[in-house]
Structures are given as structure tokens and as C-alpha cells.
Amino acid sequence: MDRHWLVAGIIGVLIWAFDLRATMTDPALQSFFSAHQITAYKKISVGDSCDFVYKLVGKKNLFILKILNLRRPLQKRKAVVHMTAWAGREGLGPELVWHDKTYHYMVMAFSKGRCLRADDLKNPLLFEKVVASMRKAHTASLSHLEGVFPYPLKVRALRRGKEVMSYALQNFRQIFRRLKSRFFKDSGDVNYNTVSHADIKVGNILLEEAARPIFIDWGEVTVSSPYDDLGSFAHHFELDTYQEKRLLNLYFGRGPCAEEINHLRAHRRFAALNEVFWKIRVFCEKSNQNIIEMNKSMDFLQGFL
Ligand SMILES: Nc1ncnc2c1ncn2[C@@H]1O[C@H](COP(=O)(O)OP(=O)(O)O)[C@@H](O)[C@H]1O
Ligand SMILES: [Mg+2]
Numbered sequence: 001m002d003r004h005w006l007v008a009g010i011i012g013v014l015i016w017a018f019d020l021r022a023t024m025t026d027p028a029l030q031s032f033f034s035a036h037q038i039t040a041y042k043k044i045s046v047g048d049s050c051d052f053v054y055k056l057v058g059k060k061n062l063f064i065l066k067i068l069n070l071r072r073p074l075q076k077r078k079a080v081v082h083m084t085a086w087a088g089r090e091g092l093g094p095e096l097v098w099h100d101k102t103y104h105y106m107v108m109a110f111s112k113g114r115c116l117r118a119d120d121l122k123n124p125l126l127f128e129k130v131v132a133s134m135r136k137a138h139t140a141s142l143s144h145l146e147g148v149f150p151y152p153l154k155v156r157a158l159r160r161g162k163e164v165m166s167y168a169l170q171n172f173r174q175i176f177r178r179l180k181s182r183f184f185k186d187s188g189d190v191n192y193n194t195v196s197h198a199d200i201k202v203g204n205i206l207l208e209e210a211a212r213p214i215f216i217d218w219g220e221v222t223v224s225s226p227y228d229d230l231g232s233f234a235h236h237f238e239l240d241t242y243q244e245k246r247l248l249n250l251y252f253g254r255g256p257c258a259e260e261i262n263h264l265r266a267h268r269r270f271a272a273l274n275e276v277f278w279k280i281r282v283f284c285e286k287s288n289q290n291i292i293e294m295n296k297s298m299d300f301l302q303g304f305l
Contacts (some may be wrong), residue, residue: 028100029065032107036097041065046203051219055110062110063097068219070104075147077103082144083195083218084108090140092133093214108216113206116213118237123211127243130205130213131250134233137215138226140195145223150192153228153270158184160277167284169294175301182305183269190263196224201236226251231267235275244268269304276300 024030024041032038037059044053044064050071056063068077081103087093094108121127161176197204198220206214230251234244244264248256256264276297283294 026100026105029105032098032105036061036063038063049219056107064094064108064110066106066108066219068104068106073147074103079145079148079221080218081106083140083221086140086144087137087215087218090136091212091214092137093216093218111206111208111214111216113208113212113214115203116205116207116237117202120207121237121239121243126207126211126213127246128250129211130233131247133213133215134197134200134229135251137197138194138229142193142195142223145195145221148222150223151198152192152224153198153231153267153274154184156198157270157274157277160274160281164277164280164284167281169280169284169298171298172280175298175305178305179273179301183266183273190225190227192224194224194226196222196226196228198222198224198228198232200229200232225267227263227267228270230264231269232271234264234268235271273301273304 033056036056038056039059040057041054042057044055046053050069052067054065054067056065068080070077072080081096081099084093084106085096085099088095088108094111097107097109099106116130121130158180161179164172165176197215197218199217200215204215204217206216208214230247233239234247239247245256245261248260248264252260280294280297283297
């Protein structure tokens with residue numbers, strides 16, 4: 001292995017270990033631990049998130065501790081905490097139990113629910129509940145997001161694509177240019193003035209007892225168009241054409257017009273592209289180790305053209 005990578009790896013592990021020790025000895029967190037008689041904690045390993053998530057075992061209750069990365073500006077961390085709290089109060093998410101003054105630590109009630117899967121949505125009643133919850137989430141006041149600027153999915157996907165460009169992958173420049181002119185020029189320009197969860201995907205919607213869907217992980221929350229979440233939902237839960245129309249029908253309370261269907265499809269495409277660009281970026285960051293996977297993603301992109 002390249003010596004530089006080895007050194008970087010060792011430094012990374014040291015920073016991680018130090019960070020973890022410092023984290024759990026934070027005085028504010030310590031007082032939460034003693035007030036709630038936390039006896040053990042376990043890291044929940046997840047994908048490429050920049051936050052740490054722990055399951056806390058208390059004498060009486062289980063909790064989830066989320067440590068929000070300090071690279072996020074304070075206003076953004078506040079928005080994440082405020083929306084988590086709001087969702088908890090509205091029955092759309094787990095109850096927020098505690099957060100520190102710097103909005104670095106946030107503790108929620110542990111949900112015994114499991115992740116919602118695409119298959120679950122074959123149940124029409126459950127489908128209806130999920131859409132109703134998403135609609136309700138979009139009614140949250142923008143005051144929870146003070147100081148957070150709109151960040152539409154379209155812009156996010158473009159930014160991801162540009163990041164991938166910097167890796168100078170074979171063919172990518174050309175593919176990206178064609179994708180941009182075909183899909184990003186004018187499609188999906190809608191009003192960007194709604195609270196958007198902005199990370200609707202499998203893993204971020206849990207199904208609780210009595211088939212109650214709840215939204216977790218408001219880490220990307222932003223101001224945008226409802227179509228961002230609707231499109232992400234359609235993409236990540238693999239909705240078919242019938243389900244797409246039903247989604248809009250339930251969301252708007254009436255049959256969708258052709259323009260609305262086009263908006264949904266455009267945003268679904270942004271979600272798909274954003275996901276695949278993100279994947280390619282992670283592959284690149286892992287020092288080109290997985291060339292095969294990257295080529296698969298290129299084929300995926302080419303399939304759009
Ligand atoms: N309140 C909760 N109750 C139960 N499990 C949770 C809760 N919050 C998060 N999790 C679990 O931890 C995983 C990661 O949490 P999440 O908030 O989505 O963080 P990340 O930003 O790493 O995706 C979730 O997919 C879920 O399985
Ligand atoms: Mg998540």
C-alpha cells in the first residue's frame with residue numbers, strides 16, 4: 001500500500017478514537033447520561049453520513065444519540081434539531097428528548113420500528129399514510145429553518161456531478177455535459193419555498209407499530225420544492241407509473257395534470273442522478289479501488305441518454 005495512504009489511515013483512526021473519547025466525556029452529554037442512567041452505548045454503523053449515530057441504553061429507556069458534524073454551520077444544525085423536535089411533536093418522527101446548547105448533540109427516543117421498504121407500499125393504506133405524513137411535514141413553518149438558504153435537489157445533483165468531474169474520469173465529462181443539456185436546462189423549475197426533508201430514502205422512513213410511518217434523519221433539511229421529496233420518494237421506493245400518479249393524486253387531493261407529472265419525473269431523475277453521482281464520488285474517494293462498480297455507474301448514466 002502507498003505509504004501516504006497508510007499514514008493518512010493511521011491519522012484518521014487516531015482522530016476518530018480521540019473524537020470518540022472527547023465526545024463521550026463532554027460535560028453536557030455526561031449530565032444527560034447520568035440524568036437518564038445511561039449504562040451502555042453502541043455505535044450504529046451506517047453509510048456515508050457525516051454524522052455519528054449511537055444507540056444509548058438507559059435503565060428505563062433506549063435512546064438514539066446523533067452527533068451532528070460541526071462542519072455544518074450552526075444555523076443548519078439548529079434547523080436539523082428544530083425540525084426533528086417539530087416532527088416528534090407532530091407524530092411524524094421520534095420524540096426529541098434533549099439537545100445541547102451548541103446543537104452538536106441531539107438525543108431522540110428509540111423507535112422499535114423497522115425501515116420502510118418499496119414492497120410495503122403495495123399496501124394502499126400504508127402508501128396513503130406515508131404520503132399524508134410527507135404532506136404534513138411540508139406544512140412545517142419556515143421559521144424552523146432560519147438562516148438556511150434554499151438548496152434544491154437539482155442544484156445538489158449538479159454540484160455532485162461537478163465534484164465527480166474533478167476526478168477526471170474517462171467519459172464522464174462528455175456524459176455529464178449531455179446530461180446537463182438534456183435534463184437540467186429548464187425541467188423542474190418550480191417554487192422553492194417549502195420545508196423539504198431532502199433525504200427521503202430507504203433507511204430514513206421507519207415503520208412503527210400500527211403501521212405508522214415516521215421520518216428520521218433531518219440532517220439535510222432545507223428550503224425547496226415539495227417535488228424534491230416527492231421525486232426522491234418515487235426514485236428510492238421504485239414507484240411504478242400507477243403509483244407515481246397515485247402519489248400526486250393523494251398529495252394534491254385531485255388528479256395531477258400533465259405538467260405536474262412531468263415535474264415529478266424530472267425530480268425523480270434529479271434524485272437518481274444525485275444518488276449515482278454521490279456513489280461515483282465515494283468510489284473515487286476510496287482511491288479508485290472499485291473500478292468495476294464505477295463502470296457500472298457509467299453504464300447507468302449512459303442508459304439515460
Ligand atoms: N430514533 C431512532 N430510533 C430507531 N432507530 C433509529 C433512530 N434514528 C436513527 N435510527 C437508525 O439509525 C440509522 C441511521 O440514522 P440516521 O439518522 O438516518 O443517520 P445517518 O445520517 O447516518 O443516515 C437509521 O437508518 C436507523 O436504522
Ligand atoms: Mg439516514
